[in-house]
Structure formats: structure tokens, C-alpha cells
Amino acid sequence: MSGMIGYDIMSEVPDFELTVTTRKGFELQEINYAMNVLDVLVAQQPAQILSHIDIINRYKVKLFVELGTYMGGGLTYVIPNLVLDQDFRYMGYEILPDTVNNKIFAFASEHPRCEIMLQDMFIPHNLSVVSAAIASTQGCVYVFCDGGDKPKELETFSKFLRIGDIISVHDYVEDQTGETTDIDLEKLGDDFAPLDEELRKNLLWMPTFIKVK
Numbered sequence: 001m002s003g004m005i006g007y008d009i010m011s012e013v014p015d016f017e018l019t020v021t022t023r024k025g026f027e028l029q030e031i032n033y034a035m036n037v038l039d040v041l042v043a044q045q046p047a048q049i050l051s052h053i054d055i056i057n058r059y060k061v062k063l064f065v066e067l068g069t070y071m072g073g074g075l076t077y078v079i080p081n082l083v084l085d086q087d088f089r090y091m092g093y094e095i096l097p098d099t100v101n102n103k104i105f106a107f108a109s110e111h112p113r114c115e116i117m118l119q120d121m122f123i124p125h126n127l128s129v130v131s132a133a134i135a136s137t138q139g140c141v142y143v144f145c146d147g148g149d150k151p152k153e154l155e156t157f158s159k160f161l162r163i164g165d166i167i168s169v170h171d172y173v174e175d176q177t178g179e180t181t182d183i184d185l186e187k188l189g190d191d192f193a194p195l196d197e198e199l200r201k202n203l204l205w206m207p208t209f210i211k212v213k
């Protein structure tokens, strides 16, 4: 049958640790941060990463803006889009210059549609850059608020979005102890509708909205 008999996959995985979180009767199984593309760490749970991939591919996103790139672990999951879709663009902001992994810089240096800005996302120039990039995108834009002030990012960058564009925010916890709370979400007003609320907000704790008017 298989030539893999005797192959011990666990011996390939250093520091393997499985944790199980139960939410709403679902078990979310999480593996520690050692499990990443090229060992570039990502500061999100696996189910949240899958949510980004799902949004990007289901809504045919052409511009993904990651506010807070950190090491670039989130970016690694959109490398297929950057390589295969000539209209797909990634823009990431990271304020700490030594944080982004060198492998990510090497990739970006060869892919002009992968832009990592080592700058404060909130300086007026960058707000203009992002706003202009969104306005000129042919197709859906997806903004992920994951920097140092997520409620402010949600409020600021949501204003640049067009009908059909999508925005998610991280560090939301159902009991309102996270950085992002329901009060922050309500500020979006009725120009935005929750996207898959039961899944993305209530289960993944990553509230997501689509601009509807």
C-alpha cells in the first residue's frame, strides 16, 4: 500500500504540543508556534489563519492589508496567491525593524506585489498610501487589524473601504476581556454587516465585517 510504513512524522516536529480549546461545544485543536511555514512564527491560531485564507479565496481578494506584520508568519499563508495570482497584492505594516523574518524580506525582494513597510501605519503618509491602494484595487480588499491598537485600526482603516470590502480584527474575546470589545465593533455602524458572525466572531473570536453601504 504505502511506502510510508515506519515513518514517524512526530520525529520531524520539534517541541510538539497540542492544546484543545473548547468553544461553543466545538473543540479547536491548536499546535504550538513551532508549526509554521519555514518556521516563520505567526501570532494567530490555526483556525484564524484558515479564516483569512477562506476570505481571500472565497471573495477573490486582490489586496490584503495586514496591520501588524510581526515576523511575517501570516504572510506565508498567502504566498500561493502572490505567486499564482498576478493581480494579488500584499501590504504589511510593521513598526519594529528587526521583527520581520529575513526569509520574508528575501521573498518580498523578488515579488513586487509583496510590500512590507517598516513604518508606523498611522502616520498620515501611510494612511494616504493605504487609502489610495484600496481605492485603486480592482476587486475585493481585505484588511486585518492586528497591530498595536486594534480598535483604532478598525475605526481608522474601515473608513477607507468600499462596498464589498472586508475587515477583521484580532484579540476579541467573548467575555470582553480582549483588546477589542463589542463597543469597538459597534462604532462601525450600519455601513458594515457581520460576515459569518457565528463562525468568525463567536467561534474564532475574530470579528469580521463586510461593507454593505
Ligand SMILES: C[S@@+](CC[C@H](N)C(=O)[O-])C[C@H]1O[C@@H](n2cnc3c(N)ncnc32)[C@H](O)[C@@H]1O
Pocket: 041, 042, 043, 044, 066, 067, 068, 069, 070, 071, 072, 073, 074, 093, 094, 095, 096, 099, 119, 120, 121, 122, 146, 147, 148, 149
Ligand atoms: C500581534 S503582532 C502581529 C502578528 C501578525 N499579524 C501575525 O499574525 O503573526 C502586532 C505587531 O504590530 C506591530 N505594530 C504595533 N503598532 C504598530 C504601528 N503603529 N505600525 C506598524 N506596526 C505596528 C508590532 O510591532 C507587532 O509586531
